[in-house]
Amino acid sequence: MDFTYTETQDMIRDTLARFLGDTYDFETRQKFIASDAGRDPAIWTALAQELGMLGASFAEEHGGLGGGALENAIVMEELGKVLGIEPYLPTVVIAGGALKAVGGAQADALIPEIISGNMIVAFAYAEPQGRYDLANLKTSAKKDGAGYVLNGHKSVVQAAPWATHLLVTARTGGGQRDADGVSLFLIDANLPGIVRRDYPTVDGGRASEIYFENVAIPGDALLGSEGAGLPLIERIVDEAIVAVCAEATGVMQKLHEGTLEYTQQRKQFGIPIAKFQVLQHRMVDMFMEVEQARSMTIMGTLKLDLPANERMAAVSAAKNKVARGANFVGQNAIQTHGGIGITQELAIGHYFKRATMIESQFGSADHHMARYERLALKV
Amino acid sequence: MDMEFSPEDLAFQQEVRTFIAENYPAELRGKQDEGDELGKEDFLAWHRILYKKGWVAPAWPVEYGGTGWTPTQRFIFSEETARADCIRLMPFGLAMVGPVIYTFGTPEQKAYFLPRILSGEDWWCQGYSEPGAGSDLASLRTTAVPDGDDYIVNGQKTWTTMAQHADWGFFLVRTDKDAKQQEGISFLLIDMKSPGVTVRPIITLGGEHEVNEVWLEDVRVPQSQRVYEENKGWTCAKFLLAHERTGIAGVAASKRGVEKVKAIARTELDGDASLLSNPFFKRKIAELEIDLTALEFTELRTLAGPNAGKGPGPESSLLKIKGSEIQQRLTELTLEAVGHYGAPYFRGFGEGDNEHPIGPDYAHRAAPTYFNMRKTTIYGGSNEIQRNIIAKMVLGL
Numbered sequence: 079m080d081f082t083y084t085e086t087q088d089m090i091r092d093t094l095a096r097f098l099g100d101t102y103d104f105e106t107r108q109k110f111i112a113s114d115a116g117r118d119p120a121i122w123t124a125l126a127q128e129l130g131m132l133g134a135s136f137a138e139e140h141g142g143l144g145g146g147a148l149e150n151a152i153v154m155e156e157l158g159k160v161l162g163i164e165p166y167l168p169t170v171v172i173a174g175g176a177l178k179a180v181g182g183a184q185a186d187a188l189i190p191e192i193i194s195g196n197m198i199v200a201f202a203y204a205e206p207q208g209r210y211d212l213a214n215l216k217t218s219a220k221k222d223g224a225g226y227v228l229n230g231h232k233s234v235v236q237a238a239p240w241a242t243h244l245l246v247t248a249r250t251g252g253g254q255r256d257a258d259g260v261s262l263f264l265i266d267a268n269l270p271g272i273v274r275r276d277y278p279t280v281d282g283g284r285a286s287e288i289y290f291e292n293v294a295i296p297g298d299a300l301l302g303s304e305g306a307g308l309p310l311i312e313r314i315v316d317e318a319i320v321a322v323c324a325e326a327t328g329v330m331q332k333l334h335e336g337t338l339e340y341t342q343q344r345k346q347f348g349i350p351i352a353k354f355q356v357l358q359h360r361m362v363d364m365f366m367e368v369e370q371a372r373s374m375t376i377m378g379t380l381k382l383d384l385p386a387n388e389r390m391a392a393v394s395a396a397k398n399k400v401a402r403g404a405n406f407v408g409q410n411a412i413q414t415h416g417g418i419g420i421t422q423e424l425a426i427g428h429y430f431k432r433a434t435m436i437e438s439q440f441g442s443a444d445h446h447m448a449r450y451e452r453l454a455l456k457v
Numbered sequence: 458m459d460m461e462f463s464p465e466d467l468a469f470q471q472e473v474r475t476f477i478a479e480n481y482p483a484e485l486r487g488k489q490d491e492g493d494e495l496g497k498e499d500f501l502a503w504h505r506i507l508y509k510k511g512w513v514a515p516a517w518p519v520e521y522g523g524t525g526w527t528p529t530q531r532f533i534f535s536e537e538t539a540r541a542d543c544i545r546l547m548p549f550g551l552a553m554v555g556p557v558i559y560t561f562g563t564p565e566q567k568a569y570f571l572p573r574i575l576s577g578e579d580w581w582c583q584g585y586s587e588p589g590a591g592s593d594l595a596s597l598r599t600t601a602v603p604d605g606d607d608y609i610v611n612g613q614k615t616w617t618t619m620a621q622h623a624d625w626g627f628f629l630v631r632t633d634k635d636a637k638q639q640e641g642i643s644f645l646l647i648d649m650k651s652p653g654v655t656v657r658p659i660i661t662l663g664g665e666h667e668v669n670e671v672w673l674e675d676v677r678v679p680q681s682q683r684v685y686e687e688n689k690g691w692t693c694a695k696f697l698l699a700h701e702r703t704g705i706a707g708v709a710a711s712k713r714g715v716e717k718v719k720a721i722a723r724t725e726l727d728g729d730a731s732l733l734s735n736p737f738f739k740r741k742i743a744e745l746e747i748d749l750t751a752l753e754f755t756e757l758r759t760l761a762g763p764n765a766g767k768g769p770g771p772e773s774s775l776l777k778i779k780g781s782e783i784q785q786r787l788t789e790l791t792l793e794a795v796g797h798y799g800a801p802y803f804r805g806f807g808e809g810d811n812e813h814p815i816g817p818d819y820a821h822r823a824a825p826t827y828f829n830m831r832k833t834t835i836y837g838g839s840n841e842i843q844r845n846i847i848a849k850m851v852l853g854l
Contacts, residue, residue: 081762358848373754457734
């Protein structure tokens, strides 16, 4: 039993933190998220080519550093601290995770493309009627010769405006909510018949509604086996959930630190408001939530390789606790700041927005509580 | 980073399991299963068995009778004893005054007291709180005035747990009235049979006689029973409080508690189904389990993380706050689970006769335990004081 990071992991964290410290200050971020593109592509290129950061969680045979989920968590936590909008989650964690799971020629061909920064992937899984149910799919992929024809509507596909590729869940058989008949495809984002409506998100990102209108896709776009993709999708979404918990830890830490700093400057009744015990205890409660979010992120990450039901229970426990903590820390950061907290002026409000979106990303606290109850209490 | 046990640790785990299975007293197990109240001899029975095995003080340095176990082995031992529902040993000697004596005591104090703590020969109590000194412990007014080679001690202590059985007590007393609060306090070991020591029971909400008032009237105490320097007793007190806080997370025992309350909720009916399938009750259990997992991994991070082995820091206040809240929620859910049978109360009515009490065994102590466990957020430095400690020591406020 060991809860320390290796030297390499410490180095990854330090290198990334230094780079983001130099390139990702709040004002710079606000500028590029307001630009037409909504991001600064040079940062992604630098992450890939100068820092080798996009390879941290991939095997050395693919050109990576030989890490895994812990390295993803380290990167996500650091991105959380700067409110990073880089598409690390869908590209490296989710698409990369799917490619690692299927292996073979697809992994050999595409993982190096992710590591080099040439390939950006958006994960098109949600649908208007599906809420958090990964199998509730109207999007269909019908066999057509050697390939498939894709039709359907995907909701709020994060990072889609920037993506070179889309990772799409679609039904190749079965009824709308069946576990069987679900397949996973990795396709070029610019194929004929793909229609996108792009928009900004409240937390500074970009997303799209995506419509597939008779999109012809090649047979080798299928990841894993046809109709039996749900376990793979559940696995990569669980990896994504703990990565988002790691991001949340970084966001919550900054919310807490920002509140500590502000209350020591802000004076009322002639003294810094940090001197008031009611605020001190609130900030202690925030601290405890941050620490527990960190603990649950580690717990979920370390349990990713357990059998599916145990893995899902652990990941749901982590997401539930982190979502509750993010809610508490975010709301109390704003309350403690007072009026200035609800303006666009300070970074604190922007951290609150991201924390709020994380609460329901890949399922709300209630959704994960229900999944935990089903799997852990077995009633 | 990994949470796997090494082959050596797994072998150790098996050794602990086997030892408990073969040596835990059957009579004690029976009393626990029936929900009987446990007395001094019950605690000592298991204490003596562990002492004979050399396992009674895992955290002590080997030279004083500790086990030399790694932090992981200590974790395994506490997990296994809780999993098997072994009675928790009294902390006052083993976890509190023992470490103070081997850290700050004279060679004579170590040689006399430590073996007697290990063997269970002496039962210890803690003389800290006073009627006017609770959270503000340093405002204590019990005095010790030098008289030749002795001190003459006068004052009143309260909330003194299990003092009715105690052979010895460790006391905080004021030796300099003019010094700043924390600076005039000394740490004294007092023989509870000394003339002038009077112990009076305080009966708590569950009907238990667990805590006492201790009156000290012209009690003569040799100065050789002072630990560490005169007026430096606060150093010992702070050291002891930090020690007290670590074990207080009680993760392993709470895990066992969750299993117990789940078993009750599976047995109890709510309509046609078990109480555990009631969506409201089920949610409370699930939330408790998740919060306990968060506490467990927070403790593991301090146990096997980068600061492992450096001793408990102020972060241990977090473990005390969250651990005690969870212990209370467990007793609350148990009382809720037993429904009507939380109400029957037999203490003082035919106690000691063989008539079986009313209701299922698991209901007997549900309400008294719920009432009793309100203490956990109050003792050992109340949870509000713990928040003050974190605010000051961790957040720098």
